[in-house]
Amino acid sequence: SFSDTQNITHNLAEVFGKDFLVQQIKNPGKQLDPNILANKMAKLAIAQAPSDIKPFTRSDITITHDTSKAAIEHYLKTFDNIFLSAFSVLTKKNNAVIAFKESLEQKNTARLDDINPTIHAYDLFLAGLKTIPVPEDFIALHLSYLTTTVKEQTAMKKLLSAHTDIVFATVGLREILETTKEFERLRKQYQDLYTSKGIIAQTTNQ
Secondary structure (H helix, E strand, C coil): CHHHHHHHHHHHHHHHCHHHHHHHHHCCCCCCCHHHHHHHHHHHHHHHCCCCCCCCCHHHCEEECCCCHHHHHHHHHHHHHHHHHHHCCCCHHHCHHHHHHHHHHHCCHHHHHHHHHHHHHHHHHHHHHCCCEEEHHHHHHHHHHHHHHHHHHHHHHHHCCCCCCHHHHHHHHHHHHHHHHHHHHHHHHHHHHHHHCCCCCCCCCC
């Protein structure tokens, strides 16, 4: 809730101090690493506020009992097309982490607006992923991908508060670092699974 967020922010700010937080982000080359700072804050935030994001379940997606090679190839191709359709219109300007960093460096609140197209792209991507017929063997990975996508989108929304609540925004940055690692793990698991079934997929996202 909003009050919970206020309490978390207040507690974190007491520990680190707003001025110190801003310097951590603005001066990473002076032994002020924002990743280290965000790690510390994330641990406190996680302890104080369990995630409201609920994992996706089988009832949230479309499942196919067709486990043929053709069905799997169709799934992978459709997944990739949805990814490209949602994100191909974005540019480097829309990279959430870059926009966050430059907004602080330039003291330019408007720079954060460039994150909004990326947040919208995640909505399109999620909607598409819910409609793909998912072969049985890929259900667990598909559900994990959906949940991680929502986590990353939620973290990006936190970056929008960079000029009003730097602590909350930096926790969002830490969460993005975590989801990036999780996506890498999921992509490797996808590759291992479809390769084990004799499929060579030329995809963008798996």
